[in-house]
Amino acid sequence: MPPPAEPLGTRVGPDGALPLPWLAPGLAAADAQRGHALLIVAAPGDGAFALLHTLAQGWLCEGPSVNGRPCGHCAACHLVQAGTHPDLSLLLPGVQALAHGLASEEQVTNGGKRKPSKWILIDEVRSTLAWVATTRSRERGKVVVVHPAEALQGPSANALLKALEEPPPGVRWLLSCSDPERLLPTVRSRCQRLVLPSPDRAGAIAWLQGQGVTDPGALLDACAGRPLDALILHGDGVDARAWAALPSALARGQVAAWSGWPLARTIDALQKLCHDLLLQAAGAAPRYFPPAALPAVQGGVGPLLAWADELRRVARQVEHPWNEPLLVEALVGKGRDALATLKP
Ligand SMILES: [Zn+2]
Structure with a gap:
């Protein structure tokens, strides 16, 4: 069974307000991790994607970012919010990209030729890895968000694993999953793990x-x-x-x-x-x-x-x-x- 979808594209406010108020403790804990790959474990309805997206923005933020919270109004924050930051790559299956408003129906169905995918496709992983290998454009390194990691199957998971095993410098990986047991053990072992606290x-x-x-x-x-x-x-x-x-x-x-x-x-x-x-x-x-x-x-x-x-x-x-x-x-x-x- 494919992983469940977690809709809603939630965004940081221009004053740095969190898209989901209960994310603050998880965000601070995630920001304190210093490894090159972080796996956030969260129940599907708890806002894992909002956390990954906010943390990625916090890392790329060129203003005052505290505990992983982006400032919400610097140039980098604007680029992340607009979906055009050159150092951020989002790897999501088509159904999730659609649900979060990151892609149009036309894009995820290839002009109506197929159903939106529930999996992250190998071609998408390859093009992200090619992007990783190019020179970065701004100051803060690159961030790749993979949500959810259970949507990586077979060749897609193996391709990503290679990148996690031989991490290119200046790239941080942010993965989410609801059930780590469904990931390749080698993918799990390459990531620091953080369990997102449930909302109060x-x-x-x-x-x-x-x-x-x-x-x-x-x-x-x-x-x-x-x-x-x-x-x-x-x-x-x-x-x-x-x-x-x-x-x-x-x-x-x-x-x-x-x-x-x-x-x-x-x-x-x-x-x-x-x-x-x-x-x-x-x-x-x-x-x-x-x-x-x-x-x-x-x-x-x-x-x-x-x-x-x-x-x-x-x-x-x-x-x-x-x-x-x-x-x-x-x-x-x-x-x-x-x-x-x-x-x-
Ligand atoms: Zn900022």
Whole structure:
């Protein structure tokens, strides 16, 4: 399965304000690293790309940059923000470049000839390596951002590995990933590693409120505390009420509650629902749904565990060309039946 996309192209403000307020501690910690390659480990909805982009700008900034924070108004900052800094190269798969507003639909589909890629292509790695080998134009060295590193497969990963093993002078590499185990061990071992602290809940709620999200706490719970995911859910028209209605929709087998959702999101929501029902059956507090939205359950959880297995199996093959309406109907039906055996 390809790595999940993390949309939103977020930018440093002209006063140096961070694009995402919770990035400050991670940014300072990352800035303190002195190796030539840094791997940031972060959950997909925590803002890894915003951190890499901000840190790259901080390193290239020609004004007063403190703790990795760029000044936001020097010539270098303007060039980074405009996407035209000659010493910065961004290596992202087409889907991510599109989501972050770094490329047009026309560019990532090669004029409509192909789907936007979920992988970083070998040609893109080669052209970045060729760029690395040329003379730099400004004072601060060069920075290459790779986001996410899981999108490097086979030859692309090997080509990058060579550059990490024999680092050209004056070049710094910034990589992100959500699961280091999915990278080549040799790529992992060439990078200093930093785990991005998760956003604090109060700060995330305040930020979501500022983005116009109503009842942000409920959507934040729905997204395991990841504010960018919560904002995407909100942007797609899923509010706290629609989310809280899912357990009763499951109990009634109402597939329409998931209609129009991308398959990956439907499966994710069903897995979260299954997870919370299992917690509920064990007498523990749910994690993703408000307790009042969940039905009381009791009895053996065998059918729920079987449903969980089925959901896991499908989640691993989400890219398979399913007949999605039929698949969702079957999964919801199985969940409804499992729930029916647990009604007190
Ligand atoms: Zn600057």
